[in-house]
Structure formats: C-alpha cells, structure tokens
Amino acid sequence: MRLIYFFLLIIFISFGCDPKNGEFAPEDDFELSAPAYFGSFNERIPEDNPMTTKGFELGRMLFYEKKLSGDNSMSCASCHQQSNAFTDGKAFSPGIDGQVGQVSTMSLVNLLWAEHFTWNGKMQSVEDQSTEPIRNPIEMHENFDNAIRKLEDAGYNRLFQEAFETDQITEELIGKALAQFQRALISSNSKYDQYLRGEYNPTPSEKRGEQLFFTHPIPGQLRGGNCGDCHLGPLTSGAIDEFQGFHNNGLDHDENMDEGLMAVTGNSTDKGRFKTSSLRNIALTAPYMHDGRFRTLEEVIDHYDNGIHQSSTLDILIIEGSNENQASGERPQLFLSEQEKEDILAFLHMLTDEEFISNSKFSNPFENENN
C-alpha cells in the first residue's frame, strides 16, 4: 500500500517538473508529417494561421469551389490539377474570359519550404498568393463581395465557424483556409524517397543519375550535371532565404530576356532571375520553365548541356559548371555524354510520387456531386 503512494508521488514529481505536460494541444490539431531530410518546418507555419483539420477541409473545398470565379466555371483546381501534380499541362492557362497569362501554372508542392511565391517572387506568403487568382481579371475574375455572397448562399458560414470560430466570411479567411490546404500538399513518397528510406533498390542508371544530378563538375576530376547547385537536396527546390533561390538559368540573352525578379526588386542585376522550381513530380508537369518553352525533359537537359544563352546576369553557378576546361568568356556547356543525359532523366523520373497525385485527401470533395 505504501508503495503505491510512493509511486503516485514519483509520478506527481516528474509531471511537476515538465512544463510541457501542462499544455494540452487543441483537439483537432492537424498533423503534418515530412521526412527529416526536408528540414524543419513547424516554425514555418505562420503563427496566425495554424493548421487545423477543419481549416484544411474548408481549404480543400474552396480550392475546388467554382463559385469563387466570376461565371462559376473555374476553381483553383482548373489550373492546379492533382493528376498533373497541380499543374495543367499548358504553357499558358486561359482564365474564365479566355485570356491567357504570361507564365505557366506552377506545381503546388512542399510549399512549406519556400518563402517567396510565383515565378518572379512577388508574393511573400501562400495566403497572399491564394486570393490573388480570384480577383485577377485574366484568371478567376471575381470580386470578393460577390464571391463571399455566393459562399454564404451555399451555406459556408457554418464551415468558417468551425474552422475559424467566426461565421463572418472574409477575404483574409478564404486565403488562410486555402493556404492550410496547400501547406499540406507534401510529396515525400517518390521512388527517390523510398530509396532514401532503404525501401527501393535503384537501377544502375537511376543511381548514376542521382550522382550526376547532385555533383558539381570539376574538369578532369569529377563528372557532374550541376543541377544540385540550385535544385537543392532531396527537396530539389531553390534556397529558401531571401532571394537566394532565384537564378538566371540561361534561357535568354540580355536583349530578349523576361524581367523576372527585377520586376519585384527594381534591381537590374536581378533581370532574368526566376524561382528555382521544385523538381518533385517533374515528369508530370510539362511543359517546362516559367514560359513553358520546353515540351519534354529531354529538351530541358539539352538546354543545360548545350543551350545556355550568355547574359550579364547568367548565374555564376552555371558559368563555373562544366565537365571540360572552357576558355574565359566561352559559352558555358556541360559536355554530357548521351548516357549521362539518360541517367539524369532516369533520376528525374524517380521524383514522381504516385501517392501524392492519387491521395484522396487532396482530391475534389465535390466529385460525386454535379458541381
């Protein structure tokens, strides 16, 4: 009997010392999970928009909600289609009025590991970028008063109440819910991930492709494809801090180059710098680059191998990245063999994540209705 008291006491003592035991997590806390090799992420979730199950579910409905467009014909998912890793297979996507934009739809994947959004980095948060397309005249072309009225008529107030403890639908809350849904779009079950977890045995070509992808070439010493200099680590996306992940990857020369990051910073040394895309599910997101100029991954690899255009802002990681010694001022080339190009291609195909594109948690919640 005495022993029991003693144990109770010990339990009591040990709880008393650990402040964490006092705080109880909200019941509906949404669990995000990602491999450790993606890097830390909990601190990247904005404090004023924590992930909750209700918020995620509401965001998912809004993402597929055509009432958010001017003529009820288009939702985010019209351009960001799950089966194409949230792209639409087009170089330029028409909005509800048939007008097209000047850049290609971006894949929505692993957005937690980014702090600047869109091709030129003009948006600082997923929240901001989530309400812009609704208003944008060449995209969903709707004003928020109308959109909110339509959501109210469709009974959304209750869902906002559950997610945000207010039944007042606002533009801000629409952005927050959409952002919660999109932050949960984590792709981490590709063949490459399975290989990193020791569950998949890569083919010799895939293995060589991985090596080439991540190796910076040193003439005479190391052969490499140089991709990992910009498409970093297992995420294969650009650096997160400031605009370090924005590069000019040699698509054009000074005269015909798109502005890119310069449109945001006003700095001429930023001309032609664009956001380094994640290459997750890249085999599903053709056509490629901000203007969708390449139809296939073969064309992309040929571009880096032998199609670089020189300019005053061409990235130094491309200037200093060749498998052969090049003379000063010569147009940078990789000098990859046909086999090496095939190997890199094989690696890029390893990044396809079937579970991500078929995960029913991310799919259209209205599928069975005639929406």
Add this chain to the structure above:
Amino acid sequence: MKIIKSLFYLLPFIFFACQDDIEETTTLELEFIHKAGNEDFEYGKIYQNNAGNEFSLRLWRTYISDVKLMKSDGELYAVPDSYHLIEPVDGNKFSLKLNQIPSEKYKAIQFYVGVVGEENLSGEIVGDLDPSNNMAWNWTTGYKFIRMDGEFQDELGNRRGVVVHIGKEINLKPQVFNFQQDINFSGQINKLSFDLDLLEAFQNPHTIDFEVLSDFQFNDEANLIGENYAEGFVKLIE
C-alpha cells in the same frame, strides 16, 4: 501515520527534484564580425585578394561546431548540440547565445570550422543542422562547412564565378583560442567577439589566383582553401 512519515523523508527530495540549476549557470554570447582584411564586409562590395583579383560575394556562410570551453583547471565543458551556422545578417555581424554555461573561470575556447561527425542528411535536426538551409550537399556527403558564392571580372573582362563550397573531413579545422588571462563567466551575460576574415581564405599559406582557379567544390584544390582557413581566418578579439 507511516505514510506521513515517508512523505516527510521524501520532502527534501521533492524539493530538489525540480531545481536543475543548483549549479550556477550563465549565458555566453559569441559574436562574429565579418571582415575583408581591415574593412567591414558587405555583400556585393568589391575586394581585392592577395593575388590582385577583384571580387565580390553574394553569399557567405560558415559552420562552426563542437564548441568547448576550458576551465582554468583544464577541465573541458562541451556545449551540447553544438552546430552553429554563421552569416553576416546583422550588418556584417552575427551573434549566437550559448545558454546554461557553468559560471566558472575559463582559460580557453575551442571549436571546429566545419561540421563534426555528420556524414549524411538522414539524422535528426540538431542545432543549426537543417537540410533545407542551403548548406546541405546531397544524401551521402552531408554539409558544406564554408560556402562563398561570388564573382570576379577576369583579365579579359569576362564575368567569372568565385564558387567556394568546402566540406569533407580533411577540411574540418580545429580552432583553439587561449585567453590572455582567465575570464570569469558569470552574471547575466558574457561576450566573446571574433573576426572572420574573408581574405584569409585565399592566402596564407596558399595564395589563390582566381585567374587560374576560382571554383572550389570537392576538388583537390578545395583542400587548399581548407589549409588557408585553418589559421588566421577566425581571430579572437580581446
């Protein structure tokens, strides 16, 4: 009655159980001041190295790890989870705080330039080791110790890169700084300041001429930079 009695014996135990700061501790701030020779370092500003090349940087990051403090009796105190990523964020300065340092007299501080004992990215995130921080190489080769991305104009007037991405165990360089006299770390906060001198990466003992070589990543020449930063790159200023 017996229960009460046993509770009584337990009382001092309970009391002390929650007091983990019986030993007095303090905070040590380490400040790193990025320099290029005598000048304060700035991104985008042009500096001249020992070989006469004029160059600028757009990124400069340095890992230090395994910080240890030597008490005046020679005993070492090891800072736990000690991986620190240093970069010029606050002007040319960077400051990090080490908490829970035993309040004592110390005679030296030591650490490594580089990342001790982390060969790949599979491990848990400790200290500033984070695979998403632009210092990771790839799965099997772990972290870059020093990263400098920059450019220079060569003799022919062409833009060329200065790319210094150094890692590998051979380039892990121990740094030991003996204090001129023992320092008593106590009270709220104590501070040590260090200079990091960019130019020292390219000189002493090996003068690096970018016209000849300006790309250091995993090649044999990367080890020359390692030998350069082994000494004189980090300086304790007292």
